[in-house]
Amino acid sequence: MGPFFTPSPIHSDLPLETQLHLGDCLDVLPRLPAGSQDVVVTSPPYNLGIDYRSYDDTSSRTDFLDWCRRWAAQVRRVLADDGSFFLNVGAAPSNPLLPHQVVLALTDDLFVLQNTFHWVKSITIQTRSGESISAGHFKPINSKRYVNDCHEYVFHLTKSGTVPLDRRAAGVPYQDKSNIDRWGHTGGEDRRCRGNTWFIPYDTIQSRDKERPHPATFPVALVEQCVRLHGKGRETRLLDPFLGIGSSAVAAKRMALAAFTGIELDDHYLAVARERIDSLL
Numbered sequence: 204m205g206p207f208f209t210p211s212p213i214h215s216d217l218p219l220e221t222q223l224h225l226g227d228c229l230d231v232l233p234r235l236p237a238g239s240q241d242v243v244v245t246s247p248p249y250n251l252g253i254d255y256r257s258y259d260d261t262s263s264r265t266d267f268l269d270w271c272r273r274w275a276a277q278v279r280r281v282l283a284d285d286g287s288f289f290l291n292v293g294a295a296p297s298n299p300l301l302p303h304q305v306v307l308a309l310t311d312d313l314f315v316l317q318n319t320f321h322w323v324k325s326i327t328i329q330t331r332s333g334e335s336i337s338a339g340h341f342k343p344i345n346s347k348r349y350v351n352d353c354h355e356y357v358f359h360l361t362k363s364g365t366v367p368l369d370r371r372a373a374g375v376p377y378q379d380k381s382n383i384d385r386w387g388h389t390g391g392e393d394r395r396c397r398g399n400t401w402f403i404p405y406d407t408i409q410s411r412d413k414e415r416p417h418p419a420t421f422p423v424a425l426v427e428q429c430v431r432l433h434g435k436g437r438e439t440r441l442l443d444p445f446l447g448i449g450s451s452a453v454a455a456k457r458m459a460l461a462a463f464t465g466i467e468l469d470d471h472y473l474a475v476a477r478e479r480i481d482s483l484l
């Protein structure tokens with residue numbers, strides 16, 4: 204089966220204004236100018252007991268949601284009025300409400316939920332001829348109660364709920380090409396909106412320690428899809444306040460965006476992020 208998302212061509216020859224900050228995003232975000240970011244794509248710790256090097260991922264639910272509101276208020280401040288904030292949150296089978304609690308906490312007065320995407324990591328589809336095709340990596344769980352968790356959420360939050368998007372830039376070709384002429388809104392282009400289910404598997408790796416030395420990353424292609432959908436192209440100024448090992452920075456570099464800002468608490472993860480960006484040179 205071919206790739207489901209065509210990766211961006213690498214534009215490492217074009218300059219990217221990159222700021223990588225080692226520190227707590229609650230200290231660094233207040234130092235960024237208001238309205239200075241077009242797109243934020245991030246995945247905070249989910250408070251599900253993940254074993255990060257520096258961050259303790261086990262606070263009470265109330266403290267965690269309060270903390271989310273504090274950094275999200277700073278994200279709102281630095282985001283342009285027509286900016287997009289893509290928030291990736293996953294759950295655990297025993298903690299299914301967490302993503303919903305986070306998005307409820309952020310939409311009281313801070314943001315409007317404009318779209319909800321399902322980042323599908325693995326899937327099985329049955330073709331019309333009855334053949335089953337599986338793609339992506341199934342992370343097995345041993346349970347009589349729960350099924351395998353094959354997706355995470357990407358909440359698209361904006362200040363107004365009315366931010367225009369470039370749905371076709373993030374779209375897919377028509378399966379039935381006769382639709383191109385049949386529907387006036389295509390403008391003759393072989394591209395339709397992809398919808399809100401995004402199948403983006405992790406890259407296959409040989410050695411987790413060497414190639415993905417972090418317990419909770421997202422794929423570079425997920426970030427690229429968010430940036431394309433926002434539709435500002437290369438002028439985009441991208442921020443990730445929970446940088447990890449820099450998947451969003453790699454996306455910024457590949458797409459030759461105007462500017463990238465990343466913040467990470469842990470020096471080792473930040474060092475890996477730097478190495479990943481430099482290796483694209």
Ligand SMILES: C[S@@+](CC[C@H](N)C(=O)[O-])C[C@H]1O[C@@H](n2cnc3c(N)ncnc32)[C@H](O)[C@@H]1O
Nearest residue numbers: 227228258420421445446447448449450467468
């Ligand atoms: C889910 S991971 C992000 C992984 C990233 N998306 C990637 O693909 O590498 C969350 C990261 O946030 C970092 N972190 C936790 N608290 C932080 C804080 N207050 N400020 C900045 N980074 C923090 C953790 O060290 C962890 O690397």
